[in-house]
Amino acid sequence: xxxxxxxxxxxxxxxxxxxxxxxxxxxxxxxxxxxxxxxxxxxxxxxxxxxxxxxxxxxxxxxxxxxxxxxxxxxxxxxxxxxxxxxxxxxxxxxxxxxxxxxxxxxxxxxxxxxxxxxxxxxxxxxxxxxxxxxxxxxxxxxxxxxxxxxxxxxxxxxxxxxxxxxxxxxxxxxxxxxxxxxxxxxxxxxxxxxxxxxxxxxxxxxxxxxxxxxxxxxxxxxxxxxxxxxxxxxxxxxxxxxxxxxxxx
Amino acid sequence: xxxxxxxxxxxxxxxxxxxxxxxxxxxxxxxxxxxxxxxxxxxxxxxxxxxxxxxxxxxxxxxxxxxxxxxxxxxxxxxxxxxxxxxxxxxxxxxxxxxxxxxxxxxxxxxxxxxxxxxxxxxxxxxxxxxxxxxxxxxxxxxxxxxxxxxxxxxxxxxxxxxxxxxxxxxxxxxxxxxxxxxxxxxxxxxxxxxxxxxxxxxxxxxxxxxxxxxxxxxxxxxxxxxxxxxxxxxxxxxxxxxxxxxxxxxxxxxxxxxxxxxxxxxxxxxxxxx
Amino acid sequence: xxxxxxxxxxxxxxxxxxxxxxxxxxxxxxxxxxxxxxxxxxxxxxxxxxxxxxxxxxxxxxxxxxxxxxxxxxxxxxxxxxxxxxxxxxxxxxxxxxxxxxxxxxxxxxxxxxxxxxxxxxxxxxxxxxxxxxxxxxxxxxxxxxxxxxxxxxxxxxxxxxxxxxxxxxxxxxxxxxxxxxxxxxxxxxxxxxxxxxxxxxxxxxxxxxxxxxxxxxxxxxxxxxxxxxxxxxxxxxxxxxxxxxxxxxxxxxxxxxxxxxxxxxxxxxxxxxxxxxxxxxxxxxxxxxxxxxxxxxxxxxxxxxxxxxxxxxxxxxxxxxxxxxxxxxxxx
Numbered sequence: 001x002x003x004x005x006x007x008x009x010x011x012x013x014x015x016x017x018x019x020x021x022x023x024x025x026x027x028x029x030x031x032x033x034x035x036x037x038x039x040x041x042x043x044x045x046x047x048x049x050x051x052x053x054x055x056x057x058x059x060x061x062x063x064x065x066x067x068x069x070x071x072x073x074x075x076x077x078x079x080x081x082x083x084x085x086x087x088x089x090x091x092x093x094x095x096x097x098x099x100x101x102x103x104x105x106x107x108x109x110x111x112x113x114x115x116x117x118x119x120x121x122x123x124x125x126x127x128x129x130x131x132x133x134x135x136x137x138x139x140x141x142x143x144x145x146x147x148x149x150x151x152x153x154x155x156x157x158x159x160x161x162x163x164x165x166x167x168x169x170x171x172x173x174x175x176x177x178x179x180x181x182x183x184x185x186x187x188x189x190x191x192x193x194x195x196x197x198x199x200x201x202x203x204x205x206x207x208x209x210x211x212x213x214x215x216x217x218x219x220x221x222x223x224x225x226x227x228x229x230x231x232x233x234x235x236x237x238x239x240x241x242x243x244x245x246x247x248x249x250x
Numbered sequence: 251x252x253x254x255x256x257x258x259x260x261x262x263x264x265x266x267x268x269x270x271x272x273x274x275x276x277x278x279x280x281x282x283x284x285x286x287x288x289x290x291x292x293x294x295x296x297x298x299x300x301x302x303x304x305x306x307x308x309x310x311x312x313x314x315x316x317x318x319x320x321x322x323x324x325x326x327x328x329x330x331x332x333x334x335x336x337x338x339x340x341x342x343x344x345x346x347x348x349x350x351x352x353x354x355x356x357x358x359x360x361x362x363x364x365x366x367x368x369x370x371x372x373x374x375x376x377x378x379x380x381x382x383x384x385x386x387x388x389x390x391x392x393x394x395x396x397x398x399x400x401x402x403x404x405x406x407x408x409x410x411x412x413x414x415x416x417x418x419x420x421x422x423x424x425x426x427x428x429x430x431x432x433x434x435x436x437x438x439x440x441x442x443x444x445x446x447x448x449x450x451x452x453x454x455x456x457x458x459x460x461x462x463x464x465x466x467x468x469x470x471x472x473x474x475x476x477x478x479x480x481x482x483x484x485x486x487x488x489x490x491x492x493x494x495x496x497x498x499x500x501x502x503x504x505x506x507x508x509x510x511x512x513x514x515x516x517x518x519x520x521x522x523x524x525x
Numbered sequence: 526x527x528x529x530x531x532x533x534x535x536x537x538x539x540x541x542x543x544x545x546x547x548x549x550x551x552x553x554x555x556x557x558x559x560x561x562x563x564x565x566x567x568x569x570x571x572x573x574x575x576x577x578x579x580x581x582x583x584x585x586x587x588x589x590x591x592x593x594x595x596x597x598x599x600x601x602x603x604x605x606x607x608x609x610x611x612x613x614x615x616x617x618x619x620x621x622x623x624x625x626x627x628x629x630x631x632x633x634x635x636x637x638x639x640x641x642x643x644x645x646x647x648x649x650x651x652x653x654x655x656x657x658x659x660x661x662x663x664x665x666x667x668x669x670x671x672x673x674x675x676x677x678x679x680x681x682x683x684x685x686x687x688x689x690x691x692x693x694x695x696x697x698x699x700x701x702x703x704x705x706x707x708x709x710x711x712x713x714x715x716x717x718x719x720x721x722x723x724x725x726x727x728x729x730x731x732x733x734x735x736x737x738x739x740x741x742x743x744x745x746x747x748x749x750x751x752x753x754x755x756x757x758x759x760x761x762x763x764x765x766x767x768x769x770x771x772x773x774x775x776x777x778x779x780x781x782x783x784x785x786x787x788x789x790x791x792x793x794x795x796x797x798x799x800x801x802x803x804x805x806x807x808x809x810x811x812x813x814x815x816x817x818x819x820x821x822x823x824x825x826x827x828x829x830x831x832x833x834x835x836x837x838x839x840x841x842x843x844x845x846x847x848x849x850x851x852x853x854x855x856x857x858x
Binding site for chain 3: 051053076077078080081082084086087090091092093094097098101102104105109133149153
């Protein structure tokens with residue numbers, strides 16, 4: 001099966017500084033990839049490069065086998081949905097309208113009765129907020145609305161930059177479960193995450209990035225004590241029976 | 251004895267004890283006119299920079315004299331005895347220019363011929379040229395009475411400028427039109443000073459004579475905003491007899507304003523005779 | 526929430542209100558003409574003085590006020606969408622004074638004598654330069670305060686150059702000219718002027734309408750909008766060009782008028798919701814209605830010298846602007 005996303009040896013520098021060096025990453029349907037690494041490792045930049053939002057210095061990017069440069073703008077937006085880390089909303093439009101923007105690539109950002117909108121809002125648990133203006137939402141509600149917008153595109157590839165950071169623990173669990181479910185529905189999901197325990201619990205695969213380089217890529221078991229110490233500067237212990245991990249400072 | 255007296259007088263004159271007339275500067279182009287007309291050439295220390303512009307009636311006379319800006323340093327450098335002004339130097343000029351020791355004479359803004367006569371008298375007195383001033387006034391009064399003796403034509407006249415502004419009551423233009431025996435439409439509509447052209451009234455009651463002022467200055471552009479651009483008014487004005495008054499007759503109220511009145515009266519009478 | 530049905534009501538309602546205001550404008554003036562006379566003049570033909578006054582003096586004036594207001598309302602809505610800022614307005618950001626500078630330059634270098642369309646084109650060129658400069662200096666990336674300060678600087682600069690031109694001009698009426706350019710008026714407009722400005726209004730409005738989807742996507746910021754597939758480059762150019770054309774047209778017909786570009790979109794938002802794409806046409810209609818009403822009021826006021834249109838707009842609009850500025854809160858997730 002062709003990988004939905006294929007990055008080969010991608011390097012990105014910003015203002016002369018190299019942020020991502022020689023990263024190779026392939027994502028296939030069914031995978032929920034947790035992209036983890038310390039602050040400043042280059043997670044956001046890698047996601048932006050994967051979404052085609054910034055130019056790369058060298059390497060190759062392919063979406064479903066086609067090179068990025070060969071895919072027209074709107075087609076690219078149908079194949080991948082991107083949820084950035086900074087999520088401004090400049091006008092206080094109702095939640096339904098925000099989620100409707102996810103349908104932009106289908107020329108339907110003003111069709112408020114598109115069933116895809118209702119589906120996405122239900123998945124993200126915000127259907128009760130449909131008519132509320134953005135200015136009246138809390139941080140957590142906004143985060144889920146943004147997620148709904150991302151899901152509304154019904155794209156096969158989802159790139160999410162810290163999708164659960166603003167959420168309370170219950171919602172963090174439910175969103176991670178949702179993404180896991182979506183992966184099972186033949187999507188490929190790459191989410192940059194800070195919460196190692198949630199990543200380890202829900203993701204099918206982990207990609208660990210440090211100082212711009214991918215230092216490990218594989219099933220969740222690759223998150224071991226050595227990596228925890230060298231990359232994250234923390235102590236990690238794995239329970240033998242439950243396989244859960246516990247973290248502590250060094 | 252006679253020789254000695256003459257000799258003494260000559261010495262006195264040479265030393266400036268004799269009754270030497272004051273040297274003067276003028277600060278704006280309206281006071282320039284009075285200075286240039288009434289003073290002896292050696293009384294004129296300088297005139298303003300507007301003195302030789304196209305709209306200055308006495309511009310030829312102004313040519314040989316130095317030109318200054320209405321600025322204390324420039325004026326005081328010439329050590330004049332007298333500063334003649336109308337608006338030049340700003341509202342506080344009377345006190346500020348007096349500081350360097352000159353007499354400051356402020357002429358009034360002339361809105362009618364009485365104001366003009368008062369200005370002539372004031373300027374002549376300051377320049378110690380009373381006989382010349384009285385002669386000028388006498389000439390002015392004679393010409394005004396000749397005009398008054400002619401029957402009023404009562405032609406409805408409209409004063410227009412490229413700026414789209416007309417002259418209502420209490421302006422020199424109105425005084426000129428009254429002296430010429432024509433009816434100033436703007437004043438008849440109850441307007442004073444410098445209102446914009448009253449487009450609607452003109453269509454309701456068109457003028458019989460258009461009096462065009464300032465159309466001969468350097469920049470003959472019809473202002474982008476003027477009512478004169480409007481097609482309806484342009485048509486009306488093209489079809490109406492008109493007379494052009496040159497800018498130098500209109501830019502200040504002075505003795506030569508009667509020239510404008512005479513030209514205007516002649517034009518009005520020509521129209522009356524055609525009817 | 527205002528759905529499509531809401532817009533379907535407000536747009537025709539605003540057209541209707543504009544029509545009423547224009548009709549009332551026709552009743553006001555020094556020559557007393559009643560509604561019967563107005564209707565006769567509009568539909569009955571006739572060449573008497575009253576008909577000429579209605580058809581050739583009052584009607585073009587009312588339409589000029591409406592057109593200038595509609596241009597400014599649409600330009601304001603476009604600029605607010607582009608800069609993602611509810612305080613953007615062609616007047617405050619210096620775009621209108623720059624357009625005035627363009628027009629004044631053309632007139633005083635006698636380029637206007639070339640062809641009748643030189644003046645509005647020069648106004649548009651001035652507006653274009655200002656909008657492009659504003660965009661380069663920081664659309665959406667700098668704070669509101671800085672954007673407005675840049676605009677204030679631009680305004681002052683253009684005003685100063687215009688004053689300089691007036692100072693150097695040998696025309697003794699230059700000063701009253703200056704006042705009209707900087708404070709705006711629609712007195713004495715004729716159908717010639719309208720015929721000149723109308724195509725630019727249509728073109729500018731069309732450009733902004735084409736950019737509407739991009740404006741809507743920009744609600745979520747440039748990064749997300751790009752990821753949604755919006756062609757941001759095209760949207761930016763359409764808005765910059767469109768609002769410049771609209772501002773240039775309004776300045777050519779009425780001089781620099783401010784605050785309509787803020788107030789119209791603000792009111793539009795309360796009527797049809799905050800979607801930046803949806804407020805474009807209502808803003809245009811509201812702008813037209815507002816300026817027609819303002820011109821109506823200044824003609825009723827019993828002053829000897831008529832109040833300038835831009836002054837009336839500022840008297841109403843500036844307090845409105847202050848209120849919007851004080852109560853606007855930025856949202857972020």
